Amino acid sequence: MTTMPSHGLRCLNSYPWLQNLRRPPPSYSRSSLSSLSSSSPLEDSEETQSDAATNPNTNSNTNNNKKKTDSYFPKRGQTLELVCESLAFKGKGLCKVADTGFVLMCHRALPGERFLGRVTRKKDNYAEMEFSFGSKTWVPGGLLKDKQSNASDYALGLHAPGFFDKVLKAIQDCWRDPKLGLSPYDVRSHVGFLKHLMLRTGRDVNTGLPELMVNFVTSSHRPELLKPLVEKITAIPEVAEVLYGIIGDYADLKGDGSEIVLDLFCGTGTIGLTLARRVKHVYGYEVAPQAISDACRNAKMNNIHNATFIQGDLNKIDVDFGKDFPKPDIIISDPNRPGMHMKLIKYLLKLQAPRIIYVSCNPATCARDLDYLCHGVAEKNIEGCYKLKSLQPVDMFPHTPHIECVCLLELQ
Numbered sequence: 393m394t395t396m397p398s399h400g401l402r403c404l405n406s407y408p409w410l411q412n413l414r415r416p417p418p419s420y421s422r423s424s425l426s427s428l429s430s431s432s433p434l435e436d437s438e439e440t441q442s443d444a445a446t447n448p449n450t451n452s453n454t455n456n457n458k459k460k461t462d463s464y465f466p467k468r469g470q471t472l473e474l475v476c477e478s479l480a481f482k483g484k485g486l487c488k489v490a491d492t493g494f495v496l497m498c499h500r501a502l503p504g505e506r507f508l509g510r511v512t513r514k515k516d517n518y519a520e521m522e523f524s525f526g527s528k529t530w531v532p533g534g535l536l537k538d539k540q541s542n543a544s545d546y547a548l549g550l551h552a553p554g555f556f557d558k559v560l561k562a563i564q565d566c567w568r569d570p571k572l573g574l575s576p577y578d579v580r581s582h583v584g585f586l587k588h589l590m591l592r593t594g595r596d597v598n599t600g601l602p603e604l605m606v607n608f609v610t611s612s613h614r615p616e617l618l619k620p621l622v623e624k625i626t627a628i629p630e631v632a633e634v635l636y637g638i639i640g641d642y643a644d645l646k647g648d649g650s651e652i653v654l655d656l657f658c659g660t661g662t663i664g665l666t667l668a669r670r671v672k673h674v675y676g677y678e679v680a681p682q683a684i685s686d687a688c689r690n691a692k693m694n695n696i697h698n699a700t701f702i703q704g705d706l707n708k709i710d711v712d713f714g715k716d717f718p719k720p721d722i723i724i725s726d727p728n729r730p731g732m733h734m735k736l737i738k739y740l741l742k743l744q745a746p747r748i749i750y751v752s753c754n755p756a757t758c759a760r761d762l763d764y765l766c767h768g769v770a771e772k773n774i775e776g777c778y779k780l781k782s783l784q785p786v787d788m789f790p791h792t793p794h795i796e797c798v799c800l801l802e803l804q
């Protein structure tokens with residue numbers, strides 16, 4: 393976990409009053425996936441690779457008995473022409489060398505793409521590669537002569553250029569202005585302010601219009617320094633957010649301000665706060681003290697007075713948990729990658745709130761927890777009592793294998 397703050401700009405079309413929310417950077421909101429079991433897709437994909445590598449379908453039987461020549465096994469650093477056949481674990485492209493059928497795993501390759509790649513890592517039976525997308529005129533110097541006529545065949549380019557351009561241009565036009573006092577962060581000296589700019593895209597599900605989320609990661613909490621940049625960006629109409637819209641729809645609030653919302657793993661409180669004006673009270677739980685203080689600050693900045701944020705470890709709840717708040721009508725749960733602890737699952741099954749909105753960045757633990765909530769835990773003699781009513785994946789991390797899912801569970 394890092395204490396590095398980030399400054400997330402949320403300009404929500406449907407919540408024009410809520411302009412100042414902060415959200416933790418991914419490094420502290422999403423811990424690493426540690427719970428892969430032995431039957432994980434990782435192992436499956438490695439088996440597939442090694443089978444395919446020793447039995448490439450282009451050469452099958454005859455080659456099984458024949459010793460592979462040296463040229464069959466790519467060397468580290470070698471550049472090869474590849475075709476991506478399918479996606480494997482973590483979204484890596486399962487690719488084959490065009491001539492020999494040798495299998496390689498490649499970050500960011502998509503099925504159907506033909507491209508040039510360089511071998512970065514070799515294991516016993518397969519290799520990993522990386523490749524850089526660029527304009528179609530990009531071909532490594534040494535290969536330019538040979539490949540020039542085919543260069544237009546290669547699928548290159550990470551995202552449609554131009555989509556982020558307006559935001560990038562607005563930021564580039566002003567961040568170097570000495571009057572603003574902004575400096576780039578230096579990783580060696582740890583001096584400077586601006587670390588990363590994260591741009592994420594989505595589409596309004598109703599209108600189909602593009603939307604952008606802009607996240608500044610900085611070395612210290614100095615929102616006043618970012619103000620001129622934020623003002624520039626908020627003038628761009630596509631900067632908006634869909635996740636909160638889906639959660640709002642799933643919450644299906646009565647609108648009479650009578651409901652209690654429990655926001656578990658609330659982080660900086662963004663989800664609960666988007667609902668707060670239409671409910672009686674929001675209670676947020678979160679383990680990180682700095683996130684709790686950000687949540688309180690977010691509430692204050694947005695003049696929200698019916699939200700209470702409580703610091704506590706949801707993996708260590710005991711019989712007293714729940715005494716600080718009335719029975720909720722709606723529970724939001726947005727755990728990090730390991731998902732919910734069994735103690736919390738048991739608590740939720742006992743509490744029986746009418747509706748749970750489960751937000752997850754890890755489909756594996758999301759599926760596990762939904763299964764527990766719906767079907768119970770047989771080995772612990774616990775019965776499930778929820779029904780999955782709806783599930784909406786949101787592409788919060790375009791061009792990566794990661795996906796955010798919003799799930800609506802209703803008490804049966």
Ligand SMILES: C[S@@+](CC[C@H](N)C(=O)[O-])C[C@H]1O[C@@H](n2cnc3c(N)ncnc32)[C@H](O)[C@@H]1O
Nearest residue numbers: 421657658659660662678679705706707726728
């Ligand atoms: C995916 S983020 C949720 C972000 C949040 N919805 C927001 O808007 O900022 C998960 C959050 O769970 C918190 N967390 C992780 N483990 C926890 C635990 N055992 N108990 C309580 N909170 C925890 C993390 O610190 C992080 O803020």
